[in-house]
Structure formats: C-alpha cells, structure tokens
Amino acid sequence: MALDIVSYGRRGPGGRLRLGFDEIAQIQRTVGHTPEVMVKVSGGARDVGGVEAHLRYIGRHGKLPLETDEGLVQQGRGAARDIVTDWQLELCRSQYKPKPAQGQKDTRAKLVHNIVLSMPAGTPPEKVLAAARVFARENFALQYRYAMVLHTDQPHPHVHLVVKCEHEFEPDKRLYIRKETLRQWREQFAALMREQGVAANATPRQVRGQVRKPYRDPIHHRLRALRAFAQLSLTERDGRRAPQPSTVIRTKLQKVLRDLKAGWVASDAGQAKMRDSRQEVLADWNATANMLRRQGKVGLAAKVDRFTKRMPRVQTDAQRIARRWTQLERQRTRRSDTERFGPPIR
Incomplete structure (x- = not known):
C-alpha cells in the first residue's frame, strides 16, 4: 500500500x-x-447468454463498433452473437457445471472478465482508444480472445474491454486478475497514455491522501442519477419520480x-x-x-x-x-x- x-x-x-x-x-x-488513470474489473459473465448480453450493452445494441483481437470491427445487432460464436464459449469447461438454483451462490467460473480503462474528463477519446488497443495487444494477444469499444457518452472517455478467461491454446490455463495485476495494469496504461502525449499517472489512492474507496458501479450510477435529479428545477422535476438511493447508501x-x-x-x-x-x-x-x-x-x-x-x-x-x-x-x-x-x- x-x-x-x-x-x-x-x-x-x-x-x-x-x-x-x-x-x-x-x-x-x-x-x-497529474490526472490518474483508472483500470478496474467491472464483473464478468458465467454463461454464454450473459456474455452476449454484455457485448450488446457496451455496443449500445449495434450502434457502436466492437473491435476484436483479430483487428476486425463488428457493428450491428448481430455483432455480439457473432463474437460469442467465434470465441466458442459453449466449449469452455465451466459450461459443464449446472446453473445454481434461485437464491444459491453461483460458483461457476467466469467465461469473461469485463475490464474498464478510463481517463478523466477532457482527455481526447481517440488517444484513450489508441492506448487501450496497445494495452490489450500487449497483455492478451495470441493468448486470450478479446473485444473492445470506446464510450464517450460520459464526461470521462473510457474503453470497455471484454476478455475471454480461458487460454486459447491451453484450456487448463485461465486468466486470473489479482490486486497486483491491477496495479501493474494501471501503471502500464498510464505509461501508454503518456506515449500518446497525455499526462497520466498511476498511484495508490492512499499515497495521494485519499482514504475513500470508490463505490461499485451500481451505487455510483445511482448516486449520479440522484445528483442529476437534484440539479433539475422544480418545473423540470414536475411529474418525474426521484431516483431512490441504493440499499447500501440508505x-x-x-x-x-x-x-x-x-x-x-x-x-x-x-x-x-x-x-x-x-x-x-x-x-x-x-x-x-x-x-x-x-x-x-x-x-x-x-x-x-x-x-x-x-x-x-x-x-x-x-x-x-x-x-x-x-x-x-x-x-x-x-x-x-x-x-x-x-x-x-x-
């Protein structure tokens, strides 16, 4: 630390x-x-349907182009299905385990890791994407299949990167992401952003004097919705229902x-x-x-x-x-x- x-x-x-x-x-x-980069794992699906749904979501249901590890750009409503089929996820060993009953913990291994590479507001989006391409190629090419897409619908440009967990040529070898892995990835992504001419840094939050842990994505999205609603005028709020705070915050x-x-x-x-x-x-x-x-x-x-x-x-x-x-x-x-x-x- x-x-x-x-x-x-x-x-x-x-x-x-x-x-x-x-x-x-x-x-x-x-x-x-100096602005800090963000590299985080935002989850990962445990079945083929979940992977396809996430790919559709980050591709905005066909509106955004999905770039693959083979250098192809796929877009349209069928892009997510094509990628899932190409990755042959149904042949992964974890698919042989039965889906848990409702209310039970899902112990199946992940099929993919969902990774987010992000920079603060004002960073040129094309440079974030360029750095993300190099990051993915250096860490996963010829070993793990992946697809990525750039999002610019929020002030901070970020890239969603979906990586298949099972090694392409050694089925017994899987991609595990530990705290040390994330630390190294942050430092690597910051260096790649600097190569793009963008000031970027990667240090632990405690080193910068920050003691507050970032909220998980669902909580963060709920808080953002609450702040946005609070900024509306009384006329704009008329007829709109205020977002409810998350269970954790409440x-x-x-x-x-x-x-x-x-x-x-x-x-x-x-x-x-x-x-x-x-x-x-x-x-x-x-x-x-x-x-x-x-x-x-x-x-x-x-x-x-x-x-x-x-x-x-x-x-x-x-x-x-x-x-x-x-x-x-x-x-x-x-x-x-x-x-x-x-x-x-x-």
Whole structure:
C-alpha cells in the first residue's frame, strides 16, 4: 500500500541510495496532481447468454463498433452473437457445471472478465482508444480472445474491454486478475497514455491522501442519477419520480441518523486502520523528501512537503455522512428561521 519510493532507489558510487530518473518523474507527477488513470474489473459473465448480453450493452445494441483481437470491427445487432460464436464459449469447461438454483451462490467460473480503462474528463477519446488497443495487444494477444469499444457518452472517455478467461491454446490455463495485476495494469496504461502525449499517472489512492474507496458501479450510477435529479428545477422535476438511493447508501445513512439522535458522533472500527495507513504514507513521503534534498532536489522536496500538508483529513464514510447531514440541518434551520422571523439584523 505505502509509497516506499526509497526502496526503489539505486546505490550511487558512494554507496548511498539515490532516486533514479523514473522515480523522480513519478514523484513529480504525483505531487503535481497529474490526472490518474483508472483500470478496474467491472464483473464478468458465467454463461454464454450473459456474455452476449454484455457485448450488446457496451455496443449500445449495434450502434457502436466492437473491435476484436483479430483487428476486425463488428457493428450491428448481430455483432455480439457473432463474437460469442467465434470465441466458442459453449466449449469452455465451466459450461459443464449446472446453473445454481434461485437464491444459491453461483460458483461457476467466469467465461469473461469485463475490464474498464478510463481517463478523466477532457482527455481526447481517440488517444484513450489508441492506448487501450496497445494495452490489450500487449497483455492478451495470441493468448486470450478479446473485444473492445470506446464510450464517450460520459464526461470521462473510457474503453470497455471484454476478455475471454480461458487460454486459447491451453484450456487448463485461465486468466486470473489479482490486486497486483491491477496495479501493474494501471501503471502500464498510464505509461501508454503518456506515449500518446497525455499526462497520466498511476498511484495508490492512499499515497495521494485519499482514504475513500470508490463505490461499485451500481451505487455510483445511482448516486449520479440522484445528483442529476437534484440539479433539475422544480418545473423540470414536475411529474418525474426521484431516483431512490441504493440499499447500501440508505442503510449507512439510517445508521448514521440513529447515532446522531443518540447524541454521539458516528465512528467505526475502520478509522484506526485508516489512521495507521496515513502514518505509513506520511513516513514514506518524509523519507522521500529527505532523499531528494540529499540529491540536491530541494525544490521538489518542498513540493512533497506541501503535498503531504494538504492531504485531506482521515474520515470514514459514516463520519463524512454525519458531517454533511449536520451541515444540511443547520442550513434548513437558518432558512426556517428566516421565513418565520425575517433576515437577521446586522
């Protein structure tokens, strides 16, 4: 988790550790808040029908072109079916296992991994697609079948990449994606974006002082819908039903409200672990700054010091929700008082 750049240093002629060009460039990107790439696994189907449905979805039911590992571009309502047939997914060993009964956990192996490669808003979409093509070719070509499509319907351009899990020539060999795999993929995709002339970085969120984990896709989409609805005028909202918050968010909010009514500030066991992680990160950054000073990089060391001082304070989700709710309650109280007694006299 920790930065630990010092451990990557190289010993110079005098036997002292020195940071190399790559390490210094990484530090400059991080303290300079260079845009971070995102590489995530968004799921994966366990049966042929699920794979075809996902391919139809990311291809917007035939409206967007799907690029395959063979360099072909397929488009139209039949593109998803053609790709599934070409991949011969029905012959994968996992298909021999029976589908679980309703309510039981599905233990069948995935047929495909659904991967998303994304960049922040404002990034040229064609460069994201170009980097994604190289990424897919370097990691999967001649081993695992894949198809991809570029999406630009949201502010941040991103590529959906669907990869067959079973090796093309060794059926016993499967593609497994672990945390270390994702870390390496992020660094690789960031380097490929830089080759496209786009500033990009890949660092763990804790290293950047971010303690909040990203929400899963369904929760993220629901929150986005709620924010969009909140921005509508009263006229625009007329006749429209407000989106409901996800079960996860609703349950968390209800717990926070119970705690606030009981008269104590929301907290949870995760805060101690988060504080420990922050101390590790600060210690690594401090060691990095000291090494930079010894190498004469005083200006960059000062930037590191400012970067760590401006890190947001450690807060759990419960504490963040409680603070925001308290602020909203104060605003409502002030509005109510103004409506009843008029504006305050100054």
